[in-house]
Amino acid sequence: MLLIARDTFGAIASRKGGSMTVQQQIAASSLGINLRACVAALGPPAILAAVLLAFAPAARAQNFTVLHTFGGPDGRAPVAGLVMDRAGNLYGTTIDGGNGNNGTVFRLSARGSGWIFAPLYKFSGGSDGGGPEARVTIGPDGSLYGTTYAGGNQTCGFHSPCGVVFRLRPPATFCASISCPWTETVLYSFNSTTSGNNPTAEVTFDQAGNMYGTTFYGAPGSDCVEGACGVVFELSPSQGEWTESVLHQFTLDDGGLPWGTVIFDRAGNMYGVTYGGGSAGFGTAYELSPSGDGWTEQVLHSFQYSNDGEFPIGNLIFDTAGNLYGTTSGGPANSAAGTVFQLTPSNGNWTFATIFDLPGSGAGPESGLVMDAGGNFYGATYGGGAYNQGTVFKLSPSGAGWTYTSLHDFTGGPDGGVPYGPLILDASGNIYGTASRGGDLNDCPVGCGTVWEITR
Secondary structure (H helix, E strand, C coil), X not given: CCCCCCCCHHHHHHHCCCCCCHHHHXXXXXCCCCCCCCCCCCCHHHHHHHHHHHCCCCECCCCEEEEEECCECCEECCCCCCEECCCCCEEEEECECCHHHCCEEEEXXXXXXXXXXXXXXXXXXXXXXXXXXXXCEECCCCCXXXXXXXXXXXXXXXXXXXXXXXXXXXXXXXXXXXXXXXXXXXXXXXCCCCCCECXXXXXXXXXXXXXXXXXXXXXXXXXXXHHECCEEXXXXXXXXXXXXXXXXXXXXXXEECCCCCCEECCCCXXXXXXXXXXXXXXXXXXXXXXXXCEEEEEEEEECCECCCEECCCCCCEXXXXXXXXXXECECCCCCCCXXXXXXXXXXXXXXXXXXXXXXXXXXXXXXXXXXXXXCCXXXXXXXXXXXXXXXXXXXXXXXXXXXXXXXXXXXXXXXXXXXXXCCEECCCCCEEEEXXXXXXXXXXXXXXXXXXXXXX
């Protein structure tokens, strides 16, 4: 099984109401501890708990439907979310399963009243990459683009192998089978701590067709153990090749360990969050603005844990007024279930506000939010709920505040459990997502995971 040192002791401390600095998180990650990759390899107590939960009465919404249950060879542990094309097909990744447990890319297509599952690619863990921790992106040409945390043909010291950026294209000729494999092309293999390594987020395109993203590690410095601060990078196409440029190297003072990707505003500025670093070590929200031949970073907020949360992971989103919204996976001190926050622009500066403290303890959202046309937010927590297997929630504006509604409490049984990835909405307001475990407990000790839908 592919082990990825990603979710560290810092996350464990957060779930128990404690906290750790990013230096402690880096030290923990060097032990190879990864809660996500261990989803399907937990010990007997966790297995027993999962079995008991399978017989618990489900707190299901009447409109919750499982679209696919993973079994291992078709994928295992879908920790990332989904994307939808214009035809309504869903695409996603699994971090494990497939060939040699190196992860997969898959498609779900609606047919009548059901969905047809098709494996598009199974990673070998070699030069083609392995262990995709992020969802794919549909590029301007209709191809799928993505990253893998591991694999590639380069070495990056302790964190080897370094990961890749890849493209998947459908067969060039007609294929009558629903399981026709797509063709993978590795566009870039990360090769050193100076250029970044081990990406954990999807890529973002600008209007010129350049790709942007982040790496969890890279950017060596005096405060960056094992080159663990991370970078923001750009990949530019030219004559069939892609050239990488590092736009920013984090130093811990301005952030570190960027888990999510970047988003653009209309002026071409980029925004994102880092899991660690900042003035207190609990993460930052940042802006990168083009400046001459380079980019200038501005820290919009450094999280302090006590009243604003800790360890932001998911991507930021904009509303129509230009405000930014995001989540923290833990905190604040009086409730370790995470927060929803807002950043409001004003005369070149940004004002931070925590708009909601999520209920529960120790298991907040590791994904960001999605917003519908009515200004409602939707998200998921990887724990908490009636069975401590995670929830899907809705936040609705109500006067000067927000109303929280739990749409589904996962049981860890047939419906799935522990949702990590971001949600998506279709044009009708239906919600789609993944659960990293649960499903059929006969195929994996705690289930291989599910893809699900909540209809209105």
